[in-house]
Amino acid sequence: MHKLLNDRPGERMLLLGNEAIARGAIEAGVAFTSTYPGTPSSELSLNFFQMSRESDLHFEYCTNEKVALEVSAGAAACGVRSMAVMKHVGLNVAADALMTLAYVGVKGGMVILTADDPAMFSSQNEQDNRYYAKLSGLPMLEPSSVEEAHRIVADAFDISEQLQEPVLMRTTTRINHSSGVIDLGKIRPRRTQGSFAKDPLNLVTVPAVSRKLHVKLLQNIEKARELSEASPLNRLEGDGPWGIICNGVSYNYVKDAVAELGLAGKSRILRIGFTHPLPARKITEFLKGCEKVLVVEEGEPFLEEGVKAFAQEAGLTLPIRGKAPELFSRLYEFDPGMVRRVVGSYFGVAWSARAPVDLSDVPPIPQRPPTLCAGCSHRATYYEVRKAAEELGVETIYPSDIGCYTLGLLPPLSMADYLICMGSSTGTAGGFSKVSGRKVVSFIGDSTFFHSGIPGLINAVFNQHDFTLVILDNGTTAMTGHQPHPGVDMSQLKMEGFGRISIEAVVRALGVPHVTVIKPYKVKKSIDAVKEALQFKGVSVIIAQELCVLYAASLKLPRRKPFHVSEKCQNHRVCMSRLACPAFYVWNDRIKIDATLCTGCALCAQICPENAILPVKDEKK
Amino acid sequence: MDTKRLVMVAVGGQGNLLASSVLGEAALLSGVPMRMSEIHGMAQRGGVVESALIFGDAYSTIISDGDADVLVGFEPAETLRALGKCNERSVVITNLAPLMPFTVNIGQGVYPDLKKLQELIRAKTARLIAFNATALAREAGNVLSVNMVLLGALTQTGVLPFSVENVKTAMQRKTKAAFLEANIKAFDLGFAAAQAA
Known part of the structure; x- marks a missing residue:
């Protein structure tokens, strides 16, 4: 159960x-x-x-x-x-x-x-x-x-x-x-x-x-x-002339700050948990008991503006502060230490214990941004699109969308130029293509395509835009943890009672004049198909089909053999400089492949100028 | 009780979240109030996973710079990156086996020197326990048990109010039965390594 x-x-x-x-x-x-x-x-x-x-x-x-x-x-x-x-x-x-x-x-x-x-x-x-x-x-x-x-x-x-x-x-x-x-x-x-x-x-x-x-x-x-x-969700705690009004997790930081600064007996807290509509009378009563008030809330001054309005109506003139350069920011999240510091400085209470260690002599540490997984088919598709554009000599703009594939924005792939929201790749592409004079290639994931990519594509067909849309169809909603979407084959999950919508059938039904399906692990064929699409005048769609590697592993599908770099390697490092798959590492100035990470997609093997990357041989043979 | 704040940092896939869940269970078993938070949206994409665990009477679920009593790092560069969480009285436990960020592989940045890294941490904090937890995990029979090695070392420091029995019972409840033997061995190896450090 x-x-x-x-x-x-x-x-x-x-x-x-x-x-x-x-x-x-x-x-x-x-x-x-x-x-x-x-x-x-x-x-x-x-x-x-x-x-x-x-x-x-x-x-x-x-x-x-x-x-x-x-x-x-x-x-x-x-x-x-x-x-x-x-x-x-x-x-x-x-x-x-x-x-x-x-x-x-x-x-x-x-x-x-x-x-x-x-x-x-x-x-x-x-x-x-x-x-x-x-x-x-x-x-x-x-x-x-x-x-x-x-x-x-x-x-x-x-x-x-x-x-x-x-x-x-x-x-x-x-x-x-x-x-x-x-x-x-x-x-x-x-x-x-x-x-x-x-x-x-x-x-x-x-x-x-x-x-x-x-x-x-x-x-x-x-x-x-x-x-x-x-409502008890809007509750008063403590007693004292200094007032603190707060909500959400800020309340926790306030509680810890009050304890550590020794403000019990000097301060009262109004915790707002019923945020809208605000309890005008309760807030006004609270203000009447205070000499000065600090509003502690992440984000916008939502409470602060409400509280100030209530004070004005009641003719109260006590100081009420919240968002200010020397107090709280509208940016980012709060943390206990920051709230402690601001509460302390606003009410004039010193606190000096537990200073963070001095990091001034710590050398820069290389970043570890999240990256496309080893063997991710998006890496293959990105390589192929870039290669096709290079070979055709066309200048490109790559509007992207929301999903794992957005991680392709980082070098060496560098395959995202513009993103605002879910589905924006299909809409924005129309604007870019009309006015930029460049070839526009947009990327969208399968789940995002269903979510809000389709209206933009319909618009493109109707208004006769000129761009290529690449639908990165990895068979699941990968980024958020492999949730199903309308294109998912639910029988693979052994679940009944679901329909299935074919992305290809949808795209064709919309009247897209040039539709190709590619298997991104087949590099040469895919590059040829991409070239054809890029040369087509009008809306073209490429559907790149390959299951997410993590999803495939969770379905317990058969694994491909990992690859290794053989002695034929001349150290051109095309694999590293073009793909930077996380399965690569450098050892004694040579590229190696971590066999536990390699999924055997063979992308690197297909682009190696010396054909030096080969499958690991079975030990039993 | 005294509030104790623990920060754990790891690279996605190193088992940081399972270690947190074992400690959470240990707290539940020993009746210690506990809250924790984690940032794990990109864990499977090779990013950094950070957990904050707060034991005792506190409301916050995150830990500010300078507030950590203990920092456990599953990877040496990540330990150094999180060092700002510590103050001069903090205890730091770190694995010494690097996982090279791909940014280094493509020539963006240099991996810090491990000897210098230890000197820096030792000079700035109360105690550094540094050893190759990956090697000990391998010795225990499961290279993925780095998390349990580090839990052993953490338990040895006595900073958290848990007995060895508590933590082992929690491991039994939260880890897969097939791996329990290797995990217990990993825990014991980590415990001994911290004793020797």
């Missing part, structure tokens, strides 16, 4: 934040779940997926976040408790649905989890999704710890059902990827089937209906504000 389906309340378990949230949802009786995977939320959906295979929990990997939100909204409209999970930028994709779902509301509880990524450990931006609560008018809850993340899910469902509208739950990477000890609670029975009551004058958002629904939404915000005023 999946460990999160354990029905022994009171047991304690060390859980990852994402596991704790999944468990919290199960305890709250969630019956319908959906996602598009994205770090730092990926393990949350993975656990739903696993549990759905052995229980009546419904889970879907969806084509994108908008669809994920919509399927869950449909279930919630029928009274079924549902949850849509996504990373912060995923909510941008789902925002169109979100904004009007806020008008329409739900019958069963619906929680939308947004996992924000301050400091951008694995994201293209660090937007602060608290503003989505303000923009949509929906309630938002924010836990400070893994333990609280586990408990808060049930609150979110209850509030959602009480107000008949979705509730946003916001986490940050340091909640999702931290672990804590969880006391398991009782699992509320899942109600997997609901019923739909037709009510078009409240559910079909034509202008006349929406004008009425907006009134209801504004009334709901006031009801939510009363809940926020009374």
Whole structure:
């Protein structure tokens, strides 16, 4: 049985934040779940997926976040408790649905989890999704710890059902990827089937209906504000003239700072966990008891601006500070030491213990950026495209997209020139090709193609753009941990009950005039095919098919023999300078191949000018 | 209880996260409050994996520069890179077997000299325990048990409030049965290496 389906309340378990949230949802009786995977939320959906295979929990990997939100909204409209999970930028994709779902509301509880990524450990931006609560008018809850993340899910469902509208739950990477000890609670029975009551004058958002629904939404915000005023999630701790208002993980750093700086008795903390709507009366009362206030929040001055507005309305003139050059930044994530330093300096309390060691005489350490795996087929495709462009003598621009293949931006591959968001490779290519006078070759992964690459390609066919789109089809959503997508052969995973959409059939159906499928480990054939596509005037698509090496290993597919560098090597180092596969290393000024890392893709063997790279011979023979 | 802060750094694939999970289990077994965090989005792509483990009464799940009581490095250059987490009273444990970053292979940067690296760490911190954990893992019968070798050394320092029995029971619960014997041997070799250091 999946460990999160354990029905022994009171047991304690060390859980990852994402596991704790999944468990919290199960305890709250969630019956319908959906996602598009994205770090730092990926393990949350993975656990739903696993549990759905052995229980009546419904889970879907969806084509994108908008669809994920919509399927869950449909279930919630029928009274079924549902949850849509996504990373912060995923909510941008789902925002169109979100904004009007806020008008329409739900019958069963619906929680939308947004996992924000301050400091951008694995994201293209660090937007602060608290503003989505303000923009949509929906309630938002924010836990400070893994333990609280586990408990808060049930609150979110209850509030959602009480107000008949979705509730946003916001986490940050340091909640999702931290672990804590969880006391398991009782699992509320899942109600997997609901019923739909037709009510078009409240559910079909034509202008006349929406004008009425907006009134209801504004009334709901006031009801939510009363809940926020009374909620223990917005709680006062300690007593003293110095006030600290904080949320999320910043609360932890504040608590540790207060203990280490000896501020107990001198300070009071208002921890905001019900972030929208803010509890105006509670905050105003808090301010009245303070001489000065510091707002501690990662990201944007969301709380700070709210608090200052409440102070103005109440005619309070005490100093309230947060974001400032000498205090907190809007950039990146906070850490305990930084919060301790700022809290100390703002309130004039010195702290000097535990100075970091002096690193001024430490030599520079070579970087270790993440890189494409040994044997990754993207490396082969990138080499082939570059080689084809070189041989044709064409100048190129390479718009890229979001996935493992973005790692191809680093030298020596250097195969990414422009990236803004999921699916942007197909849209931006049109602009580049119209005005740059250069050959544009865009790259997109298979999962990303389904997510949001298709509309850009349709646009290109309709507007007769001139570029080549390379779809790097490695048969899985590799970057986030090998989740399925609509093109995945689920029978390989021994799973039934799924359809399968052929990327090639989609591309041909869109009327793309030049479509080629290549096997990137076949270097010469692939280069020829790429050359043909590059010379084609109009939209051409190359589908590079080869399973992700890590995925293939997890499927226990037969391994290819590793290669070694034989005595024929003349030390040209073309393999290293063009491919830099992590299986290569230098030993006594010669390139060697680590046989434990080599997957036998034979890419290097095919480009070696001396044909010096050969399969390792079987020892038994 | 006193708060103890442990930073563990490794290269993706070295088993840092399993080591964290063993320590988490050991904390659960011994009733020690524990929180931890990890950055592992790119772990399988050869990047650096960093875990922060905080034992005792603290709320934070990450560790700031200068705040670590112990730093365990699975790879010498990564230990040096994370040295800013330490203060002059910190204990540092490091594997001495390098894993060459591909940036060095393509001529971007020079790998630090191992002797100089140890001198630097020793001069700046309270204690350095440095040995070839990869060789000991191989000796234990599983080259992938570097993590368990280092857990042995960590347990020997006594900085964390766990007995050898606690950690071994946690290993039994969290590692695959087929590897347990080699893992226990690796742990013992690491423990002895730290004793001798």
